[in-house]
Amino acid sequence: MLASIERALSRLANTYVFGYYDREDIEQEGRIAGLKSLSRYDPSRPLDNFIYVAIRNHFINLLRDKFRRNDPPCRACHEGLPCKYPVCERYDKWLRRNQRKSNLCGPQPFPEDPELGPTTFQDIHADVCYADLKSRIDQELPLSLRETYLQLLDGVPVPVAKREAVRLALKDLLCPAP
Numbered sequence: 727m728l729a730s731i732e733r734a735l736s737r738l739a740n741t742y743v744f745g746y747y748d749r750e751d752i753e754q755e756g757r758i759a760g761l762k763s764l765s766r767y768d769p770s771r772p773l774d775n776f777i778y779v780a781i782r783n784h785f786i787n788l789l790r791d792k793f794r795r796n797d798p799p800c801r802a803c804h805e806g807l808p809c810k811y812p813v814c815e816r817y818d819k820w821l822r823r824n825q826r827k828s829n830l831c832g833p834q835p836f837p838e839d840p841e842l843g844p845t846t847f848q849d850i851h852a853d854v855c856y857a858d859l860k861s862r863i864d865q866e867l868p869l870s871l872r873e874t875y876l877q878l879l880d881g882v883p884v885p886v887a888k889r890e891a892v893r894l895a896l897k898d899l900l901c902p903a904p
Contacts, residue, residue, distance in 0.1 A: 727773070731760035734778040742785040747792075752785065759784035863899060871895050 735756045739749050747755070763780035767773065809817070867875060874888045875896075 727764065730774045730777045731757055731781070733774060734760065734781045737778070738782055738785060742789060744789055747788075755784065755788060756781045859900065863896070866899050867895060 735753050739752045739756065742752050743749055760777050760781050763777065763784075766780075767776055863875075871888075871892050874884050875892050877884050878889065878892060
């Protein structure tokens with residue numbers, strides 16, 4: 727069973743990498759989908775084909791649901807032609823839903839700080855990349871926060887309390903109070 731899942735993933739995983747899903751994420755999703763689909767398996771049919779189709783269909787649904795929808799409800803609005811309605815609510819709703827889904831693929835902002843304004847961790851990291859600031863952080867960041875800081879740089883999810891502690895420590899290091 728597991729060998730069939732791995733064979734299907736070796737053929738499918740690279741094809742369905744998108745947005746914030748890399749190959750490892752897609753493989754994990756495929757393993758879960760393959761194991762869940764086994765409850766519907768008919769032993770009189772080939773297992774490899776069943777697993778392959780189940781995982782492929784899951785990837786197609788994942789791509790559609792998490793990243794994009796290819797079916798605009800009003801073809802005239804979608805193609806820029808005049809619509810029979812003055813305001814096409816169905817098309818506006820479809821467009822807003824797709825924009826929300828595409829926003830999931832970008833960096834997520836930290837809570838807004840009144841002094842610094844809205845920012846993302848990628849913006850902070852770009853500023854920290856300068857060698858002198860980086861060495862200053864390496865020397866002055868408390869050891870208790872070092873692991874969390876490195877996890878944030880690698881994009882690993884960390885609890886909000888730890889993330890906030892690192893953010894405040896960096897703020898104190900880089901923007902000391904007068």
